[in-house]
Amino acid sequence: MRRVLLCVAYDGTDYCGWQYQPGVPTVEGRLNQSIEELTGKETAVIGASRTDAGVHALCNMAVFDTESSIPGDRFSFALNTKLPDDIRIVWSKDVDADFHPRHVTCEKTYEYHIYTGGFMPPMKRLYYWHEARPLDIKAMEDAAAHLVGEHDFKSFCSVDTSALTTVRNVKSIRLVQGDNELTVAVTGNGFLYNMVRIIVGTLVWVGLGVRTPENVKRMLEAKDREAAGPTAPAHGLVLAEFRFLD
Amino acid sequence: MRRVLLCVAYDGTDYCGWQYQPGVPTVEGRLNQSIEELTGKETAVIGASRTDAGVHALCNMAVFDTESSIPGDRFSFALNTKLPDDIRIVWSKDVDADFHPRHVTCEKTYEYHIYTGGFMPPMKRLYYWHEARPLDIKAMEDAAAHLVGEHDFKSFCSVDTSALTTVRNVKSIRLVQGDNELTVAVTGNGFLYNMVRIIVGTLVWVGLGVRTPENVKRMLEAKDREAAGPTAPAHGLVLAEFRFLD
Numbered sequence: 485m486r487r488v489l490l491c492v493a494y495d496g497t498d499y500c501g502w503q504y505q506p507g508v509p510t511v512e513g514r515l516n517q518s519i520e521e522l523t524g525k526e527t528a529v530i531g532a533s534r535t536d537a538g539v540h541a542l543c544n545m546a547v548f549d550t551e552s553s554i555p556g557d558r559f560s561f562a563l564n565t566k567l568p569d570d571i572r573i574v575w576s577k578d579v580d581a582d583f584h585p586r587h588v589t590c591e592k593t594y595e596y597h598i599y600t601g602g603f604m605p606p607m608k609r610l611y612y613w614h615e616a617r618p619l620d621i622k623a624m625e626d627a628a629a630h631l632v633g634e635h636d637f638k639s640f641c642s643v644d645t646s647a648l649t650t651v652r653n654v655k656s657i658r659l660v661q662g663d664n665e666l667t668v669a670v671t672g673n674g675f676l677y678n679m680v681r682i683i684v685g686t687l688v689w690v691g692l693g694v695r696t697p698e699n700v701k702r703m704l705e706a707k708d709r710e711a712a713g714p715t716a717p718a719h720g721l722v723l724a725e726f727r728f729l730d
Numbered sequence: 731m732r733r734v735l736l737c738v739a740y741d742g743t744d745y746c747g748w749q750y751q752p753g754v755p756t757v758e759g760r761l762n763q764s765i766e767e768l769t770g771k772e773t774a775v776i777g778a779s780r781t782d783a784g785v786h787a788l789c790n791m792a793v794f795d796t797e798s799s800i801p802g803d804r805f806s807f808a809l810n811t812k813l814p815d816d817i818r819i820v821w822s823k824d825v826d827a828d829f830h831p832r833h834v835t836c837e838k839t840y841e842y843h844i845y846t847g848g849f850m851p852p853m854k855r856l857y858y859w860h861e862a863r864p865l866d867i868k869a870m871e872d873a874a875a876h877l878v879g880e881h882d883f884k885s886f887c888s889v890d891t892s893a894l895t896t897v898r899n900v901k902s903i904r905l906v907q908g909d910n911e912l913t914v915a916v917t918g919n920g921f922l923y924n925m926v927r928i929i930v931g932t933l934v935w936v937g938l939g940v941r942t943p944e945n946v947k948r949m950l951e952a953k954d955r956e957a958a959g960p961t962a963p964a965h966g967l968v969l970a971e972f973r974f975l976d
Contacts (some may be wrong), residue, residue, distance in 0.1 A: 495852035540853055560849075570852045603806075606741035606816045607786055607857055607968070722853070 485549050487581045488556050490515070490529070490563070491574040491726075492544045497610050497719065498570060501537040502544065504528075511535075511571060515546060518566035522559075523552045532585035532726065533592065536678070538718035540611065543574060543726045545585045591655065593671040593725035596684045596716060601664035612665070613684075613720035619666065619691030621659055626697035627690040628657035628668075630704065631683060638707040640683055641676035642715070650676055650707075657683070669724070678715050686713030731795050733827045734802050736761070736775070736809070737820040737972075738790045743856050743965065744816060747783040748790065750774075757781075757817060761792060764812035768805075769798045778831035778972065779838065782924070784964035786857065789820060789972045791831045837901065839917040839971035842930045842962060847910035858911070859930075859966035865912065865937030867905055872943035873936040874903035874914075876950065877929060884953040886929055887922035888961070896922055896953075903929070915970070924961050932959030 494511050504512040512531055519527040532545035554562055556578030563573045599605070599612035600619065631640075631654055638650040652674055660667040668687060670680050686703065689695045695703075695713065703711045740757050750758040758777055765773040778791035800808055802824030809819045845851070845858035846865065877886075877900055884896040898920055906913040914933060916926050932949065935941045941949075941959065949957045 493849075493852050495855070542851065542853075564849070569850070569855050572849050572852055574849060603739075603810070603818050603820055604815070605788065606739050606818055607788075609741070609815050611853055 485551060485581065486556075487547050487549050487579050487583055488559055488576055489579045489583065489585070490546045490548070490559065490576050492546055493542050493572045493574050494540060494544070495570040495610070496535060496538050496540045499537065501539070502531055502533065502535045511541075511544075512546075514567065514571055515548075515563075518563050519548055519550070521566045522554075522562055523550055525550065525552075530585060532590070533723055535723060536681075536718050536721075539721045539723070540719075541723040544723055545726055545728075547579065547583060547585055549581075589673060589729040591671060591673055591725075591727045591729055592675070592723065593669055594675070594680045595722050595724040596668040596670070596680060597720050597722070598666040598668070598684075598688070599664060600666055610719055611722070613717050615688055615692075617692055619688065620693065621661065621666070621691065623693075623697055624687045624691045625659055627687055627695075627700040628659065628683075630697065630701045632657055635704050636707055637676055637679055637704070639703050639709055639712040640679050640686070641709065642678040642682075643709050645677045647676055652676060652679070657687075659687075671725075673729075681716045681718065681721060682709075682712050682714075684716040684720070688716065689713035731797060731827065732802075733793050733795050733825050733829055734805055734822055735825045735829065735831070736792045736794070736805065736822050738792055739788050739818045739820050740786060740790070741816040741856070742781060742784050742786045745783065747785070748777055748779065748781045757787075757790075758792075760813065760817055761794075761809075764809050765794055765796070767812045768800075768808055769796055771796065771798075776831060778836070779969055781969060782927075782964050782967075785967045785969070786965075787969040790969055791972055791974075793825065793829060793831055795827075835919060835975040837917060837919055837971075837973045837975055838921070838969065839915055840921070840926045841968050841970040842914040842916070842926060843966050843968070844912040844914070844930075844934070845910060846912055856965055857968070859963050861934060861937075863938055865934065866939065867907065867912070867937065869939075869943055870933045870937045871905055873933055873941075873946040874905065874929075876943065876947045878903055881950050882953055883922055883925055883950070885949045885955055885958040886925050886932070887955065888924040888928075889955050891923045893922055898922060898925070903933075905933075917971075919975075927962045927964065927967060928955075928958050928960075930962040930966070934962065935959035 559576035805822035
């Protein structure tokens, strides 16, 4: 038995998220199905990030075990012939049989895309959140600075979480302005359920003047989901970078 | 009776082109329906560019006549509440009652988007043509130079054309390289049926070395669709700029 690692890109628009659920389209379910079509064996991939319904990825990670003779680096090409074009295997390779994508140290960057122009161009509507009101970028950056570092992010986590601890370490939050566009890039080694979307919703609150940067410090201290801002919509979020650090 | 001009953006993915056809989704049909919902009167817009199935637009133009009391510049907001989010009215304004968007001098720029990386990122698949083989950009630019100016573009026109003359004036063809991306921007005051897509298909032929830049000069002279390259797929094309010159 060998273990193969896949780097998976997908447009999350038409999927009920990563995690397999019977009877609905999921990225994980579609991957299992395509590997079974290729190898003839029932397969259950193990994914690194269980992205929500509508969230996209340029590089989620998944492993599966197989007795197939297909070389590790050829699985990407072979699986892409079986997958729909809204899921692509960017690359594949053999890994140690005990490699587990959620049990190794990694660094992930999520990018959140906001369109700030007056009307939403139709070709961007599936990948951007629309916020046409003026945003105070300096205030958003000041607010973001309070969130960088190791904190208890209980206020920035869906109440549905099953995490054992709500302490996480955010390495950086960068705001990048483009032509009618604002990208919020959040890097860390792990995130709670809805954490990036709640961070973005809160930063936009600050950008609009609903809350001050100083308020955000108190939101962390409150350790209460009610204290933080709204959850930004799923479709603006993309898992953009994924690096294994071990 | 007043005439109102609309600047219309759309994602062409789910439409059988601009032009109204009974029983299938078209941009024109959807516009007529939304104006009727708003004004209560049967309406037939007149469009400037009858884009093909799958082609996108940032700024196609259309006029319609109405007795509504809605100010010209407010129609955009009102119609956007009736339209699906893959069609947006960018702006609207009152124009003279005899203004006809196909009978005034204009300059249009079509952009054709090619993704040149090894695999097609799922989030770009609806808006880019994929060509992973190396392209000789210099050769493509040399070929494009032969097409700029006033020429008989009969070889670069679908045989289905009903145009009275196949002479057109291409003002410029620009190739812009980005990160794994190539944009071909074609500007002119009018284009034949499939002309931009055949120009792009031909330039890619040259980029791949299937034809030389000098061949393209002879393609024009042949005045025969069989002489030119293939028609690039519709989904890479977007009507990007539209300027009335009168």
